[in-house]
Amino acid sequence: MGWKTDYRSFYYQGAPEPEDPILPRGETALLTIDIQNIYMQLADDPVGQTRWAPFLKRMREIVIPTVQQLQARFRAAGMDVLHARIACLLEDGRDRSLSQKKPGWNYLLLPKDTESAQIVPELTPHPGEVVVTKTTDSALTGTNLRLVLQNMGIKNVVMTGIFTDQCVSSTVRSLADESFNVMVVEDGCAAGTDALHRQELEIINMIYCHVLSSQELLALLETNA
Template sequence: MSWKTAYRSFYYEHAEPPEDIELQPQSTALLVIDIQNTYLEVPENPIEAARWQPFFERMNKTVIPNTARLIEDARARGVEVIFARIACLKDDGRDRSLSQKKPGFNYLLLPKDRPDSQVVDPLQPQADEITVLKTTDSALTGTNLRLILHNMGIKDVVVAGIFTDQCVSSTVRSLADESFGVVVVEDACAAATDQLHHHELEIINMIYCHVVKSDELAEFWRP
């Protein structure tokens, strides 16, 4: 199934196929969201470890390898590669947003210099590639990324990362509200479950972004 007909929600079930996507390397950025060491740590509780096993498999076998290929291709094309990671500036996390202080899964205390807050080794930033630190779900809301993108003349953003239904979705919506063109690479993203992943892609597709697969992205680039 083509990206033009996949991931249709009720709103767009019978809509005409979208126009072809055209990406100019000099005005496009690849944004890699929250693929950090902490999310690959297997829980000590065996029940929780079993519950999360499908996520770990998707990350290690699909998301990280595909994102690595996206990064390599972007660098070769001269496309700006930008990383966003959850990382508080204070060791006690006082600077975190309320959503990251609430009890439960979304409680995140990741001081910026701690190993578990770093980008995973296969995707490490190089040279002068930008990394923004965020204490919010959206990479735009809690950072100066909006200004950075505008200053560099970026008009389109290709998005990879986790979690599809949380930080990816929040960032995509913020980007769309700021009138950036957004492309989400489906097989370079993951949620805790495939059901959550696919459901969120249906929600954001066509309204806030276009959802594509990594092997479809190559056809969008223009000289």
């Protein structure tokens, strides 16, 4: 068992195992999507406390510590750490994409300067790190991130963040379509439920990205050091 055989959908059962990726320091960056204060406040009401308890537990005990570890490792190695967050540029949210205006779960009115729109304190960007603010699910579609990555010489993007089945997946697909090599860190991501999380990883694995654990990624980085 391991990243070369785990998270395989129907389409890739029996497919050859992929080769270990080569991750040169100057061509590899860590990108974290949407780990913002708003999503750590989902259990402020009695109904939410039950519904979101598993998600919040995973975020506090697994995802945030994992992303902290990876960010520290990338920074120590002189590798780029980038951040994306979802927020609107206008107070009334007219600049949001249609998907962010639909009623229900996807409806988000997060003006960029509000406390709820900020990245959680544990993952606060360091001075000089790239932070993009998007009004779409995909961090490429809604920003100039593709151009920034290309200008920086980045070819390999390591992905962490939330939600696995929404903004993470949308960004992964956009990166893959732009011919970036993408790796998604399983324990650095979360969806509303573990079932949604795993299902989306199986959908995007092998075609749009490779899914692996943080420890597997760290081992690869050591190999490429």
